[in-house]
Amino acid sequence: MGKRSLVKHNLIEFLNNNLWIIPVSIAVLFSPIHGVSTSPDSSWYLINALNIYNGFGYVNPDLTPVLQRGPLFPGMLAAMFWIFGCSVKSAFLLIRLFFVLNIFMVFLIGNKFFNKQTGLITSLLVLSSYTMNICSSYLLLDNIMPFFVLLFIYFINVSFEKNQNWYFVIAGMCLGTAVLTKEMALIFLPLPVLVLLVLSKRQQYVKGLFFFYISFAGVILSWMTYLYFRSGELYLFLGGGGPKVVEYLSINSGIEIDFITKVQKYFNNLYNYYVLYIKKEFIFSPLFLLSWIYLIFAIITKKKQSDFILLFSILLFLPIAVFLGGRTLRIGQNMVVYYVMYLILSDFIYSSGVLFFKKVDALTMNWKTNNYIIKKVLSWKIFLFIAFLIVIQIYTNTGMVKLLHGNSPKSFSYYTGPPFKVAGWHDETVKKTAQWIKENCSPGINLMCDWQYRLSILFFLNGEYNIRKIPYRVFENKYTPYRQKGIISNSKAKPLFIWSQNNSELLKYSVRVLFEEDLIDNIIENKIEYIIVTRKRNFLSIYCDTNPGFIKCMDLSKIKIYKVKNPKVTGNFKTMVGSNLKEYMDNMKKKDSQRFESFRSFLVNQSTLSKNEINQIIADKPEKIQINKIY
DSSP: OOHHHHHHHHHHHHHHHTTTHHHHHHHHHHSOOSEEEEOHHHHHHHHHHHHHHTTSOSBOTTSOBOOSSOSHHHHHHHHHHHHHOSSHHHHHHHHHHHHHHHHHHHHHHHHHHTOHHHHHHHHHHHHTOHHHHHHTSBSSSTTTHHHHHHHHHHHHHHHHHHOOHHHHHHHHHHHHHHHHHOGGGGGGTTHHHHHHHHSSSGGGGHHHHHHHHHHHHHHHHHHHHHHHHHHSOSGGGGGGGSHHHHHHHSOOOSOOOOHHHHHHHHHHHHHHHIIIIIITTOTTHHHHHHHHHHHHHHHHHHOOHHHHHHHHHHHHHHHHHHHHHTSOOOGGGGHHHHHHHHHHHHHHHHHHHHHHHHHHHHHTTTOOOOOHHHHHHHHTHHHHHHHHHHHHHHSSTTSSGGGSSSSSTTSSGGGTSSSOEEEETTSHHHHHHHHHHHHHOOTTSEEEEOHHHHHHHHHHTTTOSEEEEOOOEEEBTTBOOOOOOOSSOOSOBOEEEEEEOTTOSSSTTOEEEEEHHHHHHHHHHTTEEEEEEOGGGTTHHHHHHHOTTEEEEEEOSSOEEEEEOSOOOOSOOOOEEETTHHHHHHHHHHHOHHHHHHHHHHHHHHBSOOHHHHHHHHTTOSOEEOTTOOO
8 A cells, every 4th residue: 555545544544533523624614604693682691791801790780690590601701701802702702612512512422322424414414504503693592501401411321321420420510500501401400310210220320310410409509599698589590481481471361271272282382383493494394203203213122222312302392392382482492402303313314324225235236337436426325315415405495505605794704705793782883882972971971771772882881881771661461560650750641652562472462651751750860961762762763853851962873872951841742653553452452352451551540641542542543653763
């Protein structure tokens, strides 16, 4: 063998033994994308991280303790600020790091649970999935928590395999860390017990299971204790899964339903989940269904421990799937189960492909050819088949080809396109707004801003300014707003604007009201000197432009700043309603007449509007405003 052939042979041998290098190298290559799109949730994480970075601890902008979610993610963001400087881009580097780490994890699990070919297929399918890439392009927890859950799944399999206590300890620490990242990881807590129940000789694993739960508790106990002593409420540990949050997200129909109807609703929500979150997002959705059937068949025939772990992971996620099937939340909530689904799918594709091509080989056993290309194609047929599936996933209407070029923040044009772009709640307009405030306002003054952009502006101000929220009242689900007597207001006040969330399928009965007296009261009481009108509530500029107590001093089209000067209630501003308010009113009246009457009563008792004016609002008569329009 020549020197060149030997080098080639050694390289092929090395890659064959370290196949993970292929998908991880691709992930590293594609990890820099054109930009990032941020949201109100992103703003919350960034401002908490900024406070940690500035040495204030894990606190809100008003320096009160954060009690909603574990400190791990903001802590990691603060570390990125310390290493790379305080910016949105520095924070986003953390998201893309976990994008690469998750690719490595699915290869590792695929290799451990099945074989290295399955690990490679899984990682390549994830890499070529539009949905998986999109979910990895937001400054959110969607791609962080799954890493620790995947690490937990890997180590819990190793723990039962080797039956060594320290592996159980590591698995418990991994799941505890996942919970400190996002509480939803708690759904996987019963997984080790479920695995134990299906194994023979269960007695020998009991000690290891004890170590698992002790190490899990050791990780989360300090956070639980902190929450309890700060608030006196232990349920806060559940975060987004807490009873108050679940109640807030639920829609009360006021109708008691029987057991059969509940069961029907359960399966209906599961079907909705499949349609909304799987069929809509993945070209391979029918193959996912087949792979789940194949997994059941493999469990019955082989009874492999790793197959049980994957099955139980899917089953434990079902309550979340049912919950999401009855609502519309972002697809990123499903990332952890998507990774598990791709692992099951990859095993199905590879195993069934091998079986199919064996049958083909048996049928064509006597057929021979000396053509070199045909021979190579035949020898690589299973991998060519996988490549074909990957191409389908890339070049379809749900594929990721749209991300391969273009100037959107999520595109892969990083190497050839313009500089890194921040979109959403931290874009250039928000940054310029903060810059104007720095140049024209001292940190000691008080400002007022809509809650949605308040934290993002504060982030660019390094948290050094006091920005209060615009005091509109929120009427949604089971909560009815009430007004308190202020400096100038009495029991009734004039509504300036009544509107509903523009894309709110979740908050079906969500209506917001801004009273003139409430606004002026808050401005006077808190000595507000400037009011910031942002793009989500840009219609507030209509009122500010007509009230002589506000003087426009900055106009970036999407965001305006008004100087406050002797603000007074005018009383002559006509109430304006959102363009889609009628749709919300009709929906509320049809599905929950009691709630509808409650809102009507709220307007009668709290506003200065006459009953005729209220009826006109419900009938869609007043002048309309559009939520995202520039006024």
